[in-house]
Amino acid sequence: MHSVWKIVCVLLLFYTVIAGFLLPVPALPILNETIRNLYFHVTMWFAMIIHMAISIIYSIKYLSGSQLRNDLKAEQYAITGMMFGVAGLITGMIWAKFTWGAFWVNDVKLNGVAAAMLMYAAYFILRNSADDDTKRARLSAVYLVFAFPLMMAFIYILPRMTDSLHPGNGGNPAFGKYDLDNHMRMVFYPAIIAWTLLGLWITSIRIRIKNLWNETNL
Amino acid sequence: MERNKLISLFVLLALLPSVSMADVEMADTLRSDGKIYVVVTVLCIVLAVILIYLFSIDRKVKRMEDRFKNK
Numbered sequence: 001m002h003s004v005w006k007i008v009c010v011l012l013l014f015y016t017v018i019a020g021f022l023l024p025v026p027a028l029p030i031l032n033e034t035i036r037n038l039y040f041h042v043t044m045w046f047a048m049i050i051h052m053a054i055s056i057i058y059s060i061k062y063l064s065g066s067q068l069r070n071d072l073k074a075e076q077y078a079i080t081g082m083m084f085g086v087a088g089l090i091t092g093m094i095w096a097k098f099t100w101g102a103f104w105v106n107d108v109k110l111n112g113v114a115a116a117m118l119m120y121a122a123y124f125i126l127r128n129s130a131d132d133d134t135k136r137a138r139l140s141a142v143y144l145v146f147a148f149p150l151m152m153a154f155i156y157i158l159p160r161m162t163d164s165l166h167p168g169n170g171g172n173p174a175f176g177k178y179d180l181d182n183h184m185r186m187v188f189y190p191a192i193i194a195w196t197l198l199g200l201w202i203t204s205i206r207i208r209i210k211n212l213w214n215e216t217n218l
Numbered sequence: 219m220e221r222n223k224l225i226s227l228f229v230l231l232a233l234l235p236s237v238s239m240a241d242v243e244m245a246d247t248l249r250s251d252g253k254i255y256v257v258v259t260v261l262c263i264v265l266a267v268i269l270i271y272l273f274s275i276d277r278k279v280k281r282m283e284d285r286f287k288n289k
Binding site: 205 | 276
């Protein structure tokens, strides 16, 4: 029997799609209806950050206990996080094209995200370059301990120290420039939970397949 | 007289944002025509198919795990 959280995930996803399109949103110039991208584009990044955070937790767990199953989990969560990152990047480019005028603008947040994604790409390359299991696990865990805080700096700290086209960046941001509207908040927060749960679900299946694979090959 | 002009200018300036806000183009007609529901329905079906697929993968992995444990 499937666990309750999977059912919750399904319900919240349907709620996100239905309420995300049908509930009223503030009428703002330039943005128009694209403001609804908040439920689909911004939530991708939230889901990515949550997955990367779980991945770094498992990396630290590996470093403190040297159990290979923690390394396996760290990798799988990072893969799903990367998937959300790619989705967020592509959806963001489309949104930028129709509101800021170009697929890629020279914005600190965009360039920071690109650098962060490259750092995670390097993580996967690093993993494949080591032959020995324990060596791979230790190297990549140490690498992540540095890469994750750098990614947070690139995505959250640097854009706030300079100017960014993204709302809530530059100077001292209040989080809810968009979601000050209560209707949007009613969809936005459940949407974050929904996409994150979907990612956790996919990751759990990946981990189980990987475990089966490892067990049958022993 | 000057003062009145000044006041009316301020009133006009205060009203400007609300006027421009009303002009923002939203998908209101689409919604009143009922067509947005078509999009929502299509998206829900896409979502349903993907989720059913995910559930079936989940079940398959479960079966494999069970078979492995029995061996």
